[in-house]
């Protein structure tokens with residue numbers, strides 16, 4: 001079902017308190033002001049923001065202070081193999097989001113993804129925190145993206161999110177079974 005384009009966005013900034021991991025990257029600009037970021041995201045029709053489980057309370061507090069109708073989805077990525085800590089090891093990542101309505105009758109979207117992380121070794125532009133294509137695809141579904149919409153990736157890093165969006169749109173325009181199988185982006189990187 002077609003309709004007016006909606007403006008959608010995804011933000012994958014460094015976790016609050018972790019910006020230092022990206023010192024030396026061309027887009028590094030210190031800690032990201034999440035209040036400002038939420039204010040920017042609120043200008044979109046639908047959006048998603050990845051953050052850490054530890055930072056979730058503060059991000060939600062900022063969203064509530066701005067009266068944003070946010071929901072929380074969960075990416076169960078599993079614990080990193082070499083993590084040691086005095087507190088429980090973190091094996092999931094929250095996605096704070098505002099969805100747009102589905103365009104298709106009966107379309108089913110789910111707010112949890114179980115998919116492990118493997119390094120995107122075939123992607124030369126990979127950065128710390130680069131998302132797997134399956135995550136990108138799930139996040140686009142979660143927000144409600146369709147080929148008619150526009151989509152901004154605010155923290156592109158490796159560029160995998162934008163590449164997945166291009167495949168997502170191409171698959172929607174070409175509904176052949178072969179394309180439908182490939183459109184999760186796994187052909188780009190693994």
Ligand SMILES: C[S@@+](CC[C@H](N)C(=O)[O-])C[C@H]1O[C@@H](n2cnc3c(N)ncnc32)[C@H](O)[C@@H]1O
Pocket residue numbers: 012013014019022025026027028029030031032126127128129130131132155156157158159160161
């Ligand atoms: C978690 S990574 C994004 C990963 C990306 N979604 C992907 O899948 O490849 C965060 C990105 O934000 C960039 N960054 C760091 N500090 C920033 C800042 N203050 N403003 C904008 N970008 C920043 C980093 O260099 C990095 O590319």
